[in-house]
Amino acid sequence: MIKFIERLGTFNHYKPLLQQLVMKDIKLKYRRSFLGYVWSILNPLMIMIIMVLVFSNMFRFDIENFPVYLITGQTIFNFVSEATNQALFSITGNAALLKKTYVPKYIFTVSKVTSSFVNTLFALGAMLIVFVVCHVRFQIYMLFIPIILVQVYIFCVGLGLILAQATVFFRDVQYIYAAVLTAWMYLTPIFYPITQLPFELMWMIKHFNPLYSYITQLRTIVLDGIFPDPRLVIYGFIVAFVSLVIGTWVFMKNQDRFILYI
Amino acid sequence: MRENDYAVIVENATVRFNMASERIDNLKEYFVKLMKRELMFKEFLALKDVSLKVKKGEAWGIVGTNGSGKSTLLKLICGILKPYKGTVTINGSIAPLIELGAGFDGDLTARENIYLNGAVLGYDSKFMEGHFEEIVDFAELQDFLDMPIKNYSSGMAARLGFAIATIVRPDILICDEVLAVGDYAFQQKCERRMSEMREFGTTLLYVSHSIDSVKEVCDHALWLDRGTVQMNGKVDRVCDAYMKELKE
16 A cells, blocks of 8 residues: 555656656657648548448448448547557667666556547547537537546556557567457447347457447447446446556566566 | 665665577567477576665765676666665665666757656656756757757767756766766866765766776775676775776
């Protein structure tokens, strides 16, 4: 317990660093590009439009308000994919710094997930535009959306910590994870309705793919205009915290050996 | 002697490294090694059973040939490395000057890097704002503030790094051969700032290959040879013995 409070104190001490690192990522992302931050909104919009064209002409699914269906799934998935991918390299990428000064190592992982979170907030702008264009009714339940994002954020921090520490010892993880992400994308109902799947697969996804829970929470609010199933919300939070606890535990257990491998 | 009178206590510290040749960074190698039961890595001890007690206010020079473990010892004291065996106790704040500007990001401008590097040392942006002028003045880089650091020369980056790392008088200053890149005038300036700090009671740990500079700055010295302590004590005695050994 005392150790925990001590750690919280250290975290507080290094909060400015977290802030600076996040600001650095955001500043550098669009530096020297003409449109700058506008890309954060424009990019998801463009991808969504292409996917809408593909899926309403080439492969057809019977989904009402397909653009909204697509962009909600896409926003959440992109957040997870970007955050975990960045977090994966957060320790190996900062080797130079970690070898020369003492900084709590998890700060780098958390900062990467946080910068992806900020990018996602920009992407919400794109989502908002689609909502307006597609006549989504705005209602009070939308105030719950930040809480969905918090679940995803916590989930990503945990997963990011696991990936970051694993990559230090086995650089192979980066390639494996790239394949895993692709599989994960197809196993998440982003552009198809989950009811299309065979029953067993559907059951598996509903129970073992946390992204299903997060995306469904968002879609229930936006498309159906009702509050999401509380079971989904509880499930979402439990998975997020389990991921955080496991992530923190393996990271703390192995962090003293990082320096020998980076 | 009470514990509190010491700034740094290193007791029987051993630091173990993984030899690069035995490093496993992919799964295939891992399984091959696992099969051959060679997974226990071949260890390399960078420091063996090193003990060092530094009283508050002392200045210690650490001498030794390349690869004798000088930097490893400093990293151990900074907390970058953890001892494999033994203990390290630190009383007070540390300003590590192991590599100046290690926290710099090449794509950011000097102005942005000052805040970033300050944050690496644990200062918030308000504090950095208050000391911004002072840092820029000391580094003498007023004209280059909005230039990305990647366009800086190593000397310029070192100036900035030194200026940031020494804005607050630390209890313990750790200096690892960092001033070698600066020009003569700047080296003098840094040495002045270091001796100012010493007057106010800062403990100094100093690594340099220039024995004259060690003799000038320090009052005690530690001689490391292949990870073990060869000798420690008064600076003149240790340095003379070290030089004699080198010449033989």
